[in-house]
Amino acid sequence: MHIPEQSHSAVVAFIQSMMPMPVDKASIIAAQFERKTLVKHEFVLQEGKVCNESYFLESGYIRAFAFDPDGNDVTFNIFSPPSFVNDISSLFRRVPTKENLQALTECALWTIPYERLQANFHAMPEFREFGRMMLIMSNTNLKDRMISMIRDTAEERYAALLHTKPDIFQHVPLKIIASYLGITDTSLSRIRREFAQKS
Amino acid sequence: MHIPEQSHSAVVAFIQSMMPMPVDKASIIAAQFERKTLVKHEFVLQEGKVCNESYFLESGYIRAFAFDPDGNDVTFNIFSPPSFVNDISSLFRRVPTKENLQALTECALWTIPYERLQANFHAMPEFREFGRMMLIMSNTNLKDRMISMIRDTAEERYAALLHTKPDIFQHVPLKIIASYLGITDTSLSRIRREFAQKS
DNA sequence: GAATCTTCTTCGCATTTGGCAAGAAATCAA
DNA sequence: TTGATTTCTTGCCAAATGCGAAGAAGATTC
Structure with missing residues (x-):
């Protein structure tokens, strides 16, 4: 499969869908992200390391998994595009992650390093609000899934x-x-x- | 059971434990909260309403629950003190909540209305960072619980x-x-x- | 293309869990 | 206190799920 080079447009569109704002504002935020591709089975993040980047998944599939005490591998999230792929806990608390992020297929990502994320949060209120909405939506999704695990x-x-x-x-x-x-x-x-x- | 009137000290201590900061900063934040008590079985939030307050639970126990299609009641969270009790999704996205928050015992709460929360987020960087950490910790807890549901x-x-x-x-x-x-x-x-x- | 590896399904059986009902124990209210 | 309600446990049986193994089908590699 061939992954063509593309503009930031997918990032812009997704930011606007999460947090309505003028396209020029969204473009300024999106411009902070850099493109990256992954081959199948490539790791984005590995257990024990501190997550130093936030990712936007433009195409391809990524899973989050860990090993249980018996050595079995347990997948607890599957990311499909378009979406943000973050280990919020490790990224923002600066602690070692407990999870592995691995490409299940060839992937196209947009990444932004932690320092630039923080700098932009402080400099740009819109970016900050967008970051806040990312946290809120992640929260909503996690809670919905947990309720489903209990109830369904x-x-x-x-x-x-x-x-x-x-x-x-x-x-x-x-x-x-x-x-x-x-x-x-x-x-x-x-x-x-x-x-x-x-x- | 008698719940004595108390100072904001429990709120200050908890804020500092979540987000290290000088005691005077934490005190300014804590001072924005107002005390409230609940009798057993009293509702803090009901399905369908938009959550308009953030709560800190100083004493007592609160559960979050909803009804499944068969009318069975499903508890998906139990809050014990000291902790924040929030319906993040409803509070920050201003959408009707799907959950009920109900006191399981007599409770002592500290509350802050949504508008004041927002105003303080904009006015006080420390308050904003504290709010961000609340979101991050909630995220961490939800994910840990979801992983436990899958794995354990x-x-x-x-x-x-x-x-x-x-x-x-x-x-x-x-x-x-x-x-x-x-x-x-x-x-x-x-x-x-x-x-x-x-x- | 052939060999290898992974994925997916199926079988038999053990274990876990649910649903219903009954009764004991504890709690609550008058 | 007394009666009513709620909570908790237990038994029985059915349904759901896990485990290990086997084999078929599909994908990958050389």
Whole structure:
């Protein structure tokens, strides 16, 4: 797959969708990001290191995972474009991360280093507000997912994912999706079979 | 139970623990909060309303819950003092909340209305940084809990809660704790029996 | 193209969890 | 105190999930 060079337009559009503002303001923010590409399986962040960059994912798929005490790998997030990919805790608290960020496919990213992020937060109120909205939206998403883990059955979570992010089923192995849903690949396979019969 | 009138000192101490700063700065922030008490079962926030206040819980216990499609009530958070109690999504995005916040015991709160919060964010950099840290910590906590839901067994989650927040078992019905752990009260009862035998 | 590796499904069985109901124990209210 | 309500535990059985292993299908590498 070939990833063409592109302008910052995807970044601008996403910033505006998260935090409505004039296009010129959004462009100034977007211009602070630099383009980067990843090959399949490349790591963006590794356990134990302090996260020094914020990322915007323009194309491709990335997962966040860690190892449990038995050495099994547990995926707790799958990022699909367009979205921001951040380890908020490590990035802003400057502590070593507990997670690995790995490209599941070839990816196109836009990155901004921590220092520049901070400098812009202080210098530009719009940038600061945008950063705040990033935190708020991350919070909203995490809470919604946690409520779903408590309240919904595995099949309901599968159906919801199929509805909200159908594209990941084309690009991400089911084993990883199963882990993200909090079940084994065996169980997901069963759920898919029964789900297909109902429809 | 009698809740004595108190100074802002608990608020000051908690702000400093979250975001290190000189005591005089923390005091200025804390002074913006007003004291409020709740009787048992009183609601702080109800589904459908926009959350207009941020709360600091000085004493007592509060739960966040919602109803699932079958009308069952699902508790997804239990707040124990000292801590901030916020519906970040509703408060900062100004959208109707999906959750109910209810006092499980008599409570002492410190509250600050949304407008004053915003005004202070703009006027005081320290207040703004404190608010940012609130968002970041909430994020960290939510993610840790979500990872635990994926990775850990119900018994492991129970053991972790017993270790990190033993006090809630003295003040919160097991039925609610079970819901928070993502299991039924029946299952929690079994886990407790088996857990006690091991120890 | 052939060999290798990964992914996905399926099977059988054990374990965990849920749902319902009953009853004991504790708490609350009059 | 007394009666009513809530909380907690337990038993029984059904459903959901995990585990290990095996094999088919697909993808990757050389």
